[in-house]
Amino acid sequence: MANTAMKMHESGAVADTEAPAVRSWSDEEEVSLRLWIALARCYLTFSRELSARVCEYGLTLPQFGVLEALHHLGPLALGELAEKLLVTGGNVTFVMDRLEEQGLVYRDRSDEDRRVVMAKLTPDGRRLIEGSFPKHAVFLRGLMDELTPNEQHHLRRLLKKLGKSVGDPDE
16 A cells, blocks of 8 residues: 555554544543543652652652651551552562661561561661651642642542542452
8 A cells, every 4th residue: 555554454444553543432431531641640740759859868759758657657567668658568678778778777577576577767767857857748738739728638538539449448
């Protein structure tokens, strides 16, 4: 064929590979697709901004998350830390390795159950998170300034509702 944009499909039908797909979804599906795109873009934008900010403290976002969790919740078992941060155990181990190298955390076997390894802040780790978290909270508040406090509460409730509906219904 003279037109290189045309291709023969297995069915024998010819389609223009450069033309946009014909919409084959409902209006309700369109709303859901657009919401997903908005959520994904919003998350990516926030992640980039937050990553750049915590980089100023010499940390990655996962490292900051570990320090913040240990600061606000106290020592945690590595498995519990992974659950709180919504990551795998292997990811927590990797992040803990880097934080230990920096002298910010340490691991300690539980006295009650030797199989359990606890993550704990060092004095340097505590100083770093105590010094950076207030600035982080102010920065995050600034990122949310587009929404009123009432809108923020409402959005949080809606996102929790949506997340719970997708996850395990028994949670």
